[in-house]
Amino acid sequence: MGRTLEDGAAAGRAPAARAATVRSLKRSLDSSTRSAAVFRLTRAEERRLVSAARGGERRALDRLLQLLSGPVYRFGRGFCGDPHDAEDVAQVTLAALARSLHGFRGESSLTTWAYRVARNACTRQRRRRAQAPARLESLDAGTPARPGALQVADPREDPHRALERTELRDALQRAIAALPPSQREVLVLRDIEGLPAKQVGEALRLSERAVKSRLHRARIALRERLAPYAPNAKAPPRCPDTARLVSRYLEGELDAEACAKLEHHVKGCPDCGATCATLKGALVTCRSWRGEKLPERIRTSLRQAIRQLVAEARGRP
Numbered sequence: 123m124g125r126t127l128e129d130g131a132a133a134g135r136a137p138a139a140r141a142a143t144v145r146s147l148k149r150s151l152d153s154s155t156r157s158a159a160v161f162r163l164t165r166a167e168e169r170r171l172v173s174a175a176r177g178g179e180r181r182a183l184d185r186l187l188q189l190l191s192g193p194v195y196r197f198g199r200g201f202c203g204d205p206h207d208a209e210d211v212a213q214v215t216l217a218a219l220a221r222s223l224h225g226f227r228g229e230s231s232l233t234t235w236a237y238r239v240a241r242n243a244c245t246r247q248r249r250r251r252a253q254a255p256a257r258l259e260s261l262d263a264g265t266p267a268r269p270g271a272l273q274v275a276d277p278r279e280d281p282h283r284a285l286e287r288t289e290l291r292d293a294l295q296r297a298i299a300a301l302p303p304s305q306r307e308v309l310v311l312r313d314i315e316g317l318p319a320k321q322v323g324e325a326l327r328l329s330e331r332a333v334k335s336r337l338h339r340a341r342i343a344l345r346e347r348l349a350p351y352a353p354n355a356k357a358p359p360r361c362p363d364t365a366r367l368v369s370r371y372l373e374g375e376l377d378a379e380a381c382a383k384l385e386h387h388v389k390g391c392p393d394c395g396a397t398c399a400t401l402k403g404a405l406v407t408c409r410s411w412r413g414e415k416l417p418e419r420i421r422t423s424l425r426q427a428i429r430q431l432v433a434e435a436r437g438r439p
């Protein structure tokens with residue numbers, strides 16, 4: 123025992139802390155999205171940059187590619203599950219964007235388009251590896267010192283807890299890597315990148331309904347794989363399907379009455395409380411990845427690639 127999910131929502135806390143688990147989960151996710159120190163390109167800014175870049179403004183092209191480099195790298199990292207593949211995917215995607223910007227008609231957002239290109243690049247990358255033995259590396263771009271380049275060390279944190287956090291993050295990364303690709307891509311865009319379900323559907327050419335149904339399955343699978351990290355969290359036969367209901371609640375699919383009923387059950391049932399806490403730990407961690415800086419080596423290599431793409435763009439009519 124002793125290992126509980128991070129962020130204080132963990133099971134095993136005083137019942138009072140667990141009281142409003144279901145509703146508080148939505149609040150934590152919303153606030154972690156807002157506080158993520160990530161610039162999200164608005165459609166208006168995007169249009170302005172695209173049109174300036176097409177007009178030959180090198181600084182606009184440079185800025186556009188810089189802004190997209192984080193999202194495409196993170197998508198590749200989450201979807202390919204391999205930092206080296208993710209780097210290749212980001213390079214290929216940025217090059218494709220720079221070269222075909224003149225043909226971009228603005229029907230969907232450029233960011234959506236970028237995810238689509240990155241996804242195709244990931245799929246090709248995976249096919250190439252299909253014969254090779256499976257590699258289940260950490261999603262963190264490895265450094266020799268500690269394969270956790272994306273970890274943010276908190277100097278106040280005690281070492282024991284830091285170890286637990288690392289273990290859980292690694293377990294979460296393995297759980298994401300083990301999802302079928304059709305669920306993984308939805309989870310990465312919705313729960314790591316924080317895109318609304320509608321935009322996830324646009325990027326993956328899926329209906330919003332299909333996005334949500336895959337998302338629920340992905341979250342339930344994560345919860346199950348992380349169950350060993352939460353005390354209780356067996357699924358008692360007479361309980362509601364808590365993980366699915368919580369996921370549906372997060373996507374606005376539960377009415378107020380169903381939500382109140384769920385909340386009431388979770389408050390009185392330690393097992394479902396633990397299920398809810400595991401899911402919360404997983405999703406809050408997913409969301410927090412978006413706010414973390416890319417490893418320095420990756421940033422340097424993408425910056426170099428962008429510089430070259432901008433220089434090449436100047437030579438084109």
Ligand SMILES: [Zn+2]
Pocket residue numbers: 358361362387391392393394395
């Ligand atoms: Zn229950």
